[in-house]
Amino acid sequence: MHELSITESILEIALRHAAGRRVASVHLVIGELSSYVDESIQLFWQELTRGTLAEDAVLRFAREPGELLCVDCGRQFPVRTPDFVCPHCQSGSAVPATGKDCYVDSIEVFE
């Protein structure tokens, strides 16, 4: 149950950057590996924003896929494999590429 803390942080960031203006939307990038559940964040968002300048603001999620980069063929593939073997060239050498980030990308405010 970590989505409550996450949502509190998102709201704090949005209100700080809005600097007294009404928030229309908040755009999030959530790495797939971070295992945050959109629906729970959405639910807490409705609770926490009540009575704030972010009340009624829309949350938009962009999912960043969790992928490995194959060291041999240079292509990326989903980390969710049973053995981390590259499906393109069967190489067993890969390094983490994407999916760990989790940030507020931008907000929209009414002037």
Place this chain on the structure above:
Amino acid sequence: MNPIRIPVVEKVLSANDSVAAETRARLDAQGIFSLNLMASPGAGKTSLVERTARALKDSLPVGMVNGDTSEAAFDAERSQRAGALSVHINTGGKCHLEAAMVRDALKLLPLEQIRLLIIENVGNLVCPSAWQLGAHRSVLIASIPEGDDKPYKYPKMYSGVDVLIINKIDLLPYVDFRMDYFRRGVETLNPGLITFPVSCRTGEGLDAWLDWLRSRAA
């Protein structure tokens, strides 16, 4: 009236990270080396704290902060009996420790008497990895009965830690644990990760771990 867009690009947990940075500065000022110990429930976190405290208490006095989802302070009491100075945090249902919880718990420990601080995180392979606590190293305990596929299932946890302990190696003869398969997954996610295979039951492998701690905390 059309809204205007403001770029933010700020990590969701940036506020937590700043509290963690304050804690780190505080520990540095006290000359304390610190660990954020993470693992699934039952992997042997408290057993490792007990073993470590017992072995080092005269040379590197150990402080322990234990986070749990309940009021029961069993683990803090166990480490206390092993010679650590310990404090229990009830996370109030949260599945991980956060930097502010640790900051507040540290106010209850006599830091001037401690040289090594071990924070036992909530037993969980998913959530704790996202919250920095301010510790100098994050340490993950894997244990043999959990199975050899855990790096493949919990890539975020395995890719984010500084040290890996493989505990319960005394059980290798009884469990189908393919060490090479396990190690290959770890190596992909976290190349060159410092790894200590140990048994907190028999004591095997613990000397290397203790030597590493002594060299870091010196």
